Amino acid sequence: MTDPAPRRRPSRAAGTAFAWTVGAVLAVAVLAVAWVGVRGWLAYGHLREAQDSVAAASASIDDPAAAAALLGGVGDDTSAARSLTSDPVWHAAETVPWVGPQLAAVAHLAASIDDVAADALGPLSEAASGLSADALRPVDGAFDVARIAALEPAAGAAATALSGASDDLAGIDERPLLGVVREAVGQARDLVSEASVSADALHRATRIVPAILGANGPRTYLVAFQNNAEWRSMGGIVGAVAQIDTENGRISLGAQGSSGDFRAPAPDDPVVALPEDTLRIFGTRPARFIQNVTQLPDFTMGAPIAREMWLRETGTAVDGVIALDPVSLSYILRATGPITLPTGDVITSDNAVSLLLDEVYRRYEVPAQQDAFFQSAAASVFQALADGRADPAALIDALTEAGEQRRLLMWSADAAEQSVLDGTTLQGALPVSDDDRTAFGVYLNDGTGSKMDYYLHVDVETAWCGADAASLRVTLRNDAPDPATLPAYVTGGGAFGVPEGQALTGVYVYLPEGAVLQDQRLSSTGSAASATTDTDRGHGVVKWSVQLAPGQQAELLLKAGTPATAELGALLTPTVYANETSRVGVGCAFPE
Template identity: 50%
Template sequence: MTSAPPTKARAGHIVAWTLVSVLVIVLAVFAWIGVRAYLAYGHLTGAQATAREVAADLSDPTIATSAVPQIANDTAAARELTSDPVWRAVETLPWIGPQLQAVSTIAAAADQVASEALSPLVEVGTTFSLDTLRPVDGTFDTTPLESVADAAATGASDVGEAAASVHAIDSSALLPPLQTAVTEIGVLLDQTHTAIDAVAKAAVLMPAMLGSDGPRDYLVVFQNNAEWRSLGGIVGATTVVHTDAGSISLGAQASSGDFSRYDGGVIPLSDEILAIYDDKPALYIQNITQVPDFSLSGELAQAMWLRETGQTVDGVIAIDPVTLSYVLEATGPVTLPSGDVLSSDNAVSLLLNEVYQRYDVPAEQDAFFAAATAAVFEKLASGQADPATLISALSRAGSERRLLIWNADADDQSVLDGTTLQGDLPVTDDSQTTFGVYANDGTGSKMDYYMQLDSAVGWCSDGGETSDAALTVRLRDNAPADAANLPSYITGGGGFGVTPGVTRTVVYLYLPEGSEVVSAVTTGTVTTTGFGGGEHDGRRVLTWSTDLTPGQESTALVRVRTPHTPSLSVQETPTINTADTASVALSCEVSG
């Protein structure tokens, strides 16, 4: 056998050793990456667990003071483990590179939040207590809120940047578990941003609304959910709240019967609104929330109050009995002059149904409502409400669009931009597609106490620049079988041409901006008229009307073609059972 020449043999050995060396280096690199990824995962998991414990009770910011440093230690370690030169070099490789980039981006975002965004709030939290927000002799000290403003604004900005970096990750190239992690972290960061941004906005706006820079007057309007309007219910009672240097006092009160009808409307309405709603929102105080835009409701209420009393209010605030029930969780039960004990458990049924069965005269009903308002206000002003529970109650009401605020001052109102407190029309943009479902009573009654409104939305096709989205809306009448025998003030007594016991509902379906109707039909146990409608501020509006008797239901099925976005949602009239309504099945099989 002839042996290989020494030169070739030597070359062969060099190639072999080179390949072995490269393989060893590659294995070492992947071992390095693997170990560091495993350690980083451990730190991120620890940070997530601690964050969830904090998130379980966000009503008191002092809870986070001990937890945030622990979270920051974990996120800093994860960021260091996923940002060394070896890791960065491997990020440039195909397939595995996007996985590593996603992990390092998540680690960096989490560390930015823990180490940069929350740290200033922790420093403030060491000296801040919610008990300082308790009013003393009817006066709030706004200084603690003002001390939080800068830290909260900085924190909101940093969290917003972190959330944007995670949302920018291209999940299409990621493994399924990592895709899920990116989605979950993105949602968590969005929620954190919303919470801190709310603190920042409150710290800026609340001192001003409490009269820190001069006296203010706000008209509080109470929406009655037993008689639906788009934003909640008819306005049946109003009261002025006066603030000055942190002190709060009740001013004049009025019921809907104290407002006269305005020939031609109290302020001009646009042609678009007139085509859909006629001029009723500008004629009657009961109808100011019929158009689902609280900025218009605020202007209408301000103008009506000025015409009736000569007083110009600085803003308008809307609440409903459900909000009052949440507040009563913080104040505890209150005893009314009638002897009734108003509590979080009975506020809705007592104020929206029992009072109408007890009193036939509207003036007596109004007196009952005024007494309830005064009793709850007195307990709030005396500092008997638990601050943490009260903040949680108002936050819940705001998220359910039951608490709405309009400031006449444009700068003050701009602070609320992007929040549910403004009661804006549904927004569709590059990140979200939103339908609007707004129910209105057409019976002139309090029968909506028994009505149930459910809705669902979903994509009917995946991906692409445009997709089909479906909206399903169901109305069900849960009134007792003998509803016709209820007091006439509840049934309407046939005053608007509707037989007692029948509930007429008009629903305005706001379709996403830029969408095209594919089909729209109604189904159910009753026959309804076809869709009417118009257009409002770039949104196609379908109007749907139905008459229901106890036990009957009707469903609207709408399918539209619209640009595909990551988020699809529906904005709905808040009813007394919004939080626990039965689910309705989404249907993409719409024809018609």
């Protein structure tokens, strides 16, 4: 028997080769990590520089040429960041578990921001470089409508680019991302989304403003002034109206009137036929009285009625209808500065609301005198705008704020122009719910026949109740002083059966489209509140009636079955108080 052959030992050369191989792999890995790390840090620096440039440009918005110069260098930084995060080594590292999704998200983010810089900031910078704030001031009483229209191509390109980038960033999967990366993606997504909304608004404005100002021929508009001291769904009762005429950028004030100047058709003869759902809920009054056209919670329905009423009274078929309230005027007065009225009063952004909705009723007992004061105030503010006294940037901010709060509404008789307003707050349409957003509508209407709503406050809160339901809480409170200190015109004097100082309110809650009412609860320290249900154009409607004396409050709780979405909210009637808006609560109003 022979001894087995001795086991061969690995040669020194083989061991050395293996060690070198492992070392080389480790070295390549270290170099790759270092490469990715250094390039990632450099990319971060470039994105920060781009962010700082955009912030500086925003701060220089009053000087568009300077802002354009600052934006000019943004593309260099975003392009560098994109290049640093798109080489083969970086792409290879994106396949590595755990760290790969972080790198892929950063590369995706850099590419999207670079697309924004190239396709959105570029056109806007080019347009801004040839436009100054003074170009938005009237010259010899006329606005340069051609110059405004010339911004449309650039604004359109920017809006398209930002919309695409917003959709692109929305596609990034945040689930595997670390906190710092997830936060960066979320911030970029929010910023681009906000910029997309702004660019879309600018594009719409460049399309419709020249036409409104008579660039294509004479235009005529009816302006309805809403009084928030007497609630209607869209804001307040229409107390005063004015006709505005425009041509080639020039604006002039035509006829003025008050609600008392309109004839009221017979109950069986409304100026237009209302849909069956609307008639069942509101009756014919919105189609018979100019005061009530804003009772309809849809300006696209109420505005054509106001147009028809004006046509019957004056024979003029206006091209559109605009509505605004005293709070909107207070915003505009920030841009114009104080204005002296024919009465000697000085109206300012600070006193406009109290002067128009409170003091005027204490000073004048006769409604005709009150109407004359309103008309003189509106005419004075209008004249200041026509004379170019408003700071353009401040005026844009004022109109934007009023529009976002649904205090400034617009409807056009031209279908193509009206389509430009589709989906905007200016349209004043019913709440829209879709795959991304769920929206209630809370519409307030006075039932006292008075101006007591100046003293009423409303609080609205929405919250999710799991994945398939949402709750809504509406709280009303009467903070009026001793009724003996108020004029009879403000309290109503008991004319409609409501004791002086008390306020009767009808609240119409529109549920999200397709939502099913699951529960409702009422509580009140005042008269017994009541609620009934109905439907209107795909919305369930809860009608709540409540009467409150000074110091009393009432609450309505609703729970509606509807799938949870990313956003939840409620459209609310604009009140005297600008800070009264709906909010999202931290918990369901119907705890298990």
